[in-house]
Amino acid sequence: xxxxxxxxxxxxxxxxxxxxxxxxxxxxxxxxxxxxxxxxxxxxxxxxxxxxxxxxxxxxxxxxxxxxxxxxxxxxxxxxxxxxxxxxxxxxxxxxxxxxxxxxxxxxxxxxxxxxxxxxxxxxxxxxxxxxxxxxxxxxxxxxxxxxxxxxxxxxxxxxxxxxxxxxxxxxxxxxxxxxxxxxxxxxxxxxxxxxxxxxxxxxxxxxxxxxxxxxxxxxxxxxxxxxxxxxxxxxxxxxxxxxxxxxxxxxxxxxxxxxxxxxxxxxxxxxxxxxxxxxxxxxxxxxxxxxxxxxxxxxxxxxxxxxxxxxxxxxxxxxxxxxxxxxxxxxxxxxxxxxxxxxxxxxxxxxxxxxxxxxxx
Amino acid sequence: xxxxxxxxxxxxxxxxxxxxxxxxxxxxxxxxxxxxxxxxxxxxxxxxxxxxxxxxxxxxxxxxxxxxxxxxxxxxxxxxxxxxxxxxxxxxxxxxxxxxxxxxxxxxxxxxxxxxxxxxxxxxxxxxxxxxxxxxxxxxxxxxxxxxxxxxxxxxxxxxxxxxxxxxxxxxxxxxxxxxxxxxxxxxxxxxxxxxxxxxxxxxxxxxxxxxxxxxxxxxxxxxxxxxxxxxxxxxxxxxxxxxxxxxxxxxxxxxxxxxxxxxxxxxxxxxxxxxxxxxxxxxxxxxxxxxxxxxxxxxxxxxxxxxxxxxxxxxxxxxxxxxxxxxxxxxxxxxxxxxxxxxxxxxxxxxxxxxxxxxxxxxxxxxxxxxxxxxxxxxxxxxxxxxxxxxxxxxxxxxxxxxxxxxxxxxxxxxxxxxxxxxxxxxxxxxxxxxxxxxxxxxxxxxxxxxxxxxxxxxxxxxxxxxxxxxxxxxxxxxxxxxxxxxxxxxxxxxxxxxxxxxxxxxxxxxxxxxxxxxxxxxxxxxxxxxxxxxxxxxxxx
Numbered sequence: 041x042x043x044x045x046x047x048x049x050x051x052x053x054x055x056x057x058x059x060x061x062x063x064x065x066x067x068x069x070x071x072x073x074x075x076x077x078x079x080x081x082x083x084x085x086x087x088x089x090x091x092x093x094x095x096x097x098x099x100x101x102x103x104x105x106x107x108x109x110x111x112x113x114x115x116x117x118x119x120x121x122x123x124x125x126x127x128x129x130x131x132x133x134x135x136x137x138x139x140x141x142x143x144x145x146x147x148x149x150x151x152x153x154x155x156x157x158x159x160x161x162x163x164x165x166x167x168x169x170x171x172x173x174x175x176x177x178x179x180x181x182x183x184x185x186x187x188x189x190x191x192x193x194x195x196x197x198x199x200x201x202x203x204x205x206x207x208x209x210x211x212x213x214x215x216x217x218x219x220x221x222x223x224x225x226x227x228x229x230x231x232x233x234x235x236x237x238x239x240x241x242x243x244x245x246x247x248x249x250x251x252x253x254x255x256x257x258x259x260x261x262x263x264x265x266x267x268x269x270x271x272x273x274x275x276x277x278x279x280x281x282x283x284x285x286x287x288x289x290x291x292x293x294x295x296x297x298x299x300x301x302x303x304x305x306x307x308x309x310x311x312x313x314x315x316x317x318x319x320x321x322x323x324x325x326x327x328x329x330x331x332x333x334x335x336x337x338x339x340x341x342x343x344x345x346x347x348x349x350x351x352x353x354x355x356x357x358x359x360x361x362x363x364x365x366x367x368x369x370x371x372x373x374x375x376x377x378x379x380x381x382x383x384x385x386x387x388x389x390x391x392x393x394x395x396x397x398x399x400x401x402x
Numbered sequence: 403x404x405x406x407x408x409x410x411x412x413x414x415x416x417x418x419x420x421x422x423x424x425x426x427x428x429x430x431x432x433x434x435x436x437x438x439x440x441x442x443x444x445x446x447x448x449x450x451x452x453x454x455x456x457x458x459x460x461x462x463x464x465x466x467x468x469x470x471x472x473x474x475x476x477x478x479x480x481x482x483x484x485x486x487x488x489x490x491x492x493x494x495x496x497x498x499x500x501x502x503x504x505x506x507x508x509x510x511x512x513x514x515x516x517x518x519x520x521x522x523x524x525x526x527x528x529x530x531x532x533x534x535x536x537x538x539x540x541x542x543x544x545x546x547x548x549x550x551x552x553x554x555x556x557x558x559x560x561x562x563x564x565x566x567x568x569x570x571x572x573x574x575x576x577x578x579x580x581x582x583x584x585x586x587x588x589x590x591x592x593x594x595x596x597x598x599x600x601x602x603x604x605x606x607x608x609x610x611x612x613x614x615x616x617x618x619x620x621x622x623x624x625x626x627x628x629x630x631x632x633x634x635x636x637x638x639x640x641x642x643x644x645x646x647x648x649x650x651x652x653x654x655x656x657x658x659x660x661x662x663x664x665x666x667x668x669x670x671x672x673x674x675x676x677x678x679x680x681x682x683x684x685x686x687x688x689x690x691x692x693x694x695x696x697x698x699x700x701x702x703x704x705x706x707x708x709x710x711x712x713x714x715x716x717x718x719x720x721x722x723x724x725x726x727x728x729x730x731x732x733x734x735x736x737x738x739x740x741x742x743x744x745x746x747x748x749x750x751x752x753x754x755x756x757x758x759x760x761x762x763x764x765x766x767x768x769x770x771x772x773x774x775x776x777x778x779x780x781x782x783x784x785x786x787x788x789x790x791x792x793x794x795x796x797x798x799x800x801x802x803x804x805x806x807x808x809x810x811x812x813x814x815x816x817x818x819x820x821x822x823x824x825x826x827x828x829x830x831x832x833x834x835x836x837x838x839x840x841x842x843x844x845x846x847x848x849x850x851x852x853x854x855x856x857x858x859x860x861x862x863x864x865x866x867x868x869x870x871x872x873x874x875x876x877x878x879x880x881x882x883x884x885x886x887x888x889x890x891x892x893x894x895x896x897x898x899x900x901x902x903x904x905x906x907x908x909x910x911x912x913x914x915x916x917x918x919x920x921x922x923x924x925x926x927x928x929x930x931x932x933x934x935x936x937x938x939x940x941x942x943x944x945x
Contacts, residue, residue: 046782271777272772272773272774272777272778273777273778273779273780275734275739275770275772275778276770276772276778276779276838276841277780277791278739279737279739279765279768279769279770280765280766280769280791280792280795280841280845281761281762281763281765281766281792281795281796282791282795283758283762283795284758286795290780290783290791291780294782
């Protein structure tokens with residue numbers, strides 16, 4: 041599909057915001073790397089050559105007996121004895137970080153939490169688990185959680201806002217009052233109570249947070265639909281006999297998408313922060329899961345091990361800042377007043393200039 | 403050119419707008435003079451550079467994006483181009499005042515009338531509060547604002563459009579300027595009010611000996627007001643002449659084109675007994691006014707109040723009236739795009755109260771073309787998608803046939819069939835209106851509501867669209883409901899005319915009869931204002 045001029049202009053505007061553009065690429069690289077966390081940080085080798093056969097421990101579980109061991113259980117590749125067995129008849133390729141998020145390093149020279157060393161680049165946490173490995177997995181789960189939550193709450197929010205704005209009247213009135221009451225509920229307390237009733241898993245938490253996060257977009261979308269439903273081209277579509285659904289999806293939604301996309305990076309930020317907060321308080325993901333909030337909580341509990349708190353702080357700060365910068369660039373991209381990116385040197389008389397240009401161009 | 407020493411002298415003025423995509427010369431070497439007490443009109447279509455020229459006199463363009471590569475603007479002995487801000491402030495609003503097209507946006511909505519007018523008095527005259535108030539009252543009386551004492555504390559939204567324009571003029575006159583620049587001062591106003599404002603301007607000019615630079619696209623206004631005319635086209639003055647000369651002996655081809663661009667021709671003469679396509683009996687559209695804690699309905703705004711109308715095949719019924727008279731609401735109500743009461747018969751069937759689903763098959767037979775060609779086309783769909791949408795909804799033909807129908811409809815309205823792959827923003831206003839007409843036509847309707855289809859267009863384009871509409875009507879034997887405030891266009895297209903005021907029909911009948919021997923006082927006032935720009939003192943007409 042060819043890019044329409046408006047899309048091309050938006051891309052140019054996005055690119056013109058250098059900070060946002062670079063943030064986008066840095067974030068994308070980090071995210072892609074963390075998606076392949078199993079290949080970056082794992083306590084299993086990526087590839088084993090043993091007895092002229094290839095093994096992929098990342099994908100398959102092999103019992104120890106495969107490599108001439110004694111147990112029927114899955115091989116513990118970190119066990120020096122097993123390692124010796126395999127290396128006798130072949131070789132192993134390890135991930136750059138030979139720890140998974142739950143691997144406990146029993147060879148620590150000092151009691152856990154251990155400070156950064158050549159073995160554990162950012163040290164270990166209070167249970168002897170490698171901080172870098174936990175960060176990579178924690179980053180992935182945070183971002184994935186944020187993305188899924190953002191996607192779901194955007195879809196629900198856009199639909200709710202569209203229905204309210206398009207039909208207006210009593211529908212709008214009742215829905216608005218309901219949302220006002222709903223938003224008045226003390227979200228965090230409710231989440232904590234609910235999280236103590238059910239055992240929180242990834243999907244449970246997602247559902248619980250979704251209950252309260254879908255309202256974020258309703259107002260902007262509703263306003264956009266309220267405005268657009270009286271536009272002439274919507275009237276024209278009605279006169280053509282188009283159904284309400286067709287009009288909403290085909291004629292009005294594209295307008296509302298601008299506001300929605302502009303808001304999305306900020307909603308993503310909010311989602312990640314909420315999950316971190318819950319994890320920090322201990323009401324989030326199940327114990328043992330890699331999570332930035334849990335690392336923060338460990339940092340608070342172990343002030344003598346500053347690498348824990350500092351790492352969690354810097355990772356969170358950098359990730360959230362990157363997302364905000366991306367959000368700013370997206371906002372620039374969709375800003376209709378930024379007709380041309382380089383116009384940032386313009387004087388306050390810019391709207392007048394745009395009008396004059398428009399008149400002159402006609 | 404004139405014996406009097408020139409008040410304002412513009413020589414070889416150029417205006418260029420710089421943008422990263424390149425720069426554009428909007429005004430290409432314009433020269434003209436204005437002497438004391440003279441009225442000079444700058445005439446041209448949109449984009450001709452007339453407003454930019456006027457704004458550069460007061461150096462109000464968005465500098466430094468706009469700049470003047472060459473030229474000079476001398477006011478008395480002062481060069482205004484690149485003059486110091488201090489010099490300009492002394493001139494602006496004091497020696498040269500300006501009034502703008504849109505009186506609503508030109509007044510600060512948060513300031514009372516008194517405060518707005520006082521501002522210039524404080525700035526330039528340093529008057530005391532009491533003296534300023536006395537002067538403000540005097541000015542408001544001068545511009546004929548009713549009850550000036552009461553209006554002092556009023557805010558712009560409490561005044562009508564005409565009253566706001568009067569306040570704007572009072573502000574401009576506050577310091578008795580030598581030159582008043584009026585940028586389309588009456589374009590946003592109703593015809594009867596337009597006539598009043600023009601008369602006021604003329605009267606004030608006589609009294610103060612002011613010079614007037616009038617920017618307009620309306621040749622009727624020029625003929626009535628100006629002494630000399632400069633015709634602008636594409637950033638150049640193509641012809642300068644006295645009014646008498648210009649209208650009798652236009653020299654430049656563009657001027658001739660502009661003068662001949664008035665909508666002409668006569669409506670078709672279809673048989674009187676043609677079948678009735680659309681009719682309404684005692685149609686009412688009321689909006690409730692709700693007051694109080696319980697939001698009880700205390701009264702209704704009667705947008706359409708008991709209107710009966712009948713449109714026959716091949717006929718055009720013109721609906722005229724000023725803004726707020728309910729003509730657009732009537733059109734929308736007939737198409738069932740607006741809730742209403744009273745019978746609506748389409749092809750002999752009463753369709754009032756039908757569900758959307760039941761109505762859908764009929765939708766292809768009744769279509770609408772809106773006023774604003776910029777707002778009525780979805781900006782994100784290609785022209786082909788816009789025109790083909792109705793075909794898809796009504797399940798007409800397969801993809802290939804639809805494409806062919808769209809191409810044919812485009813050809814019929816005088817556009818290249820190849821343009822269906824382009825987007826609306828690539829077209830001019832007139833072309834967009836053709837696209838909107840094609841969208842209605844492609845469904846082969848019987849009845850089309852034309853809601854001011856020519857009002858947003860330039861004069862020469864208006865005439866083309868009127869010709870096109872008449873052409874299409876003849877070919878397909880269409881019934882039109884033609885809504886307009888422009889009586890000249892109505893006369894060129896409608897066989898019947900309905901004059902509406904405040905939701906009611908004041909007078910209706912055959913076009914010729916209405917125009918030649920109007921019976922009602924309001925119709926007479928409307929006709930005088932619209933066709934001769936005469937203000938009629940009558941209780942029928944608002945201020």
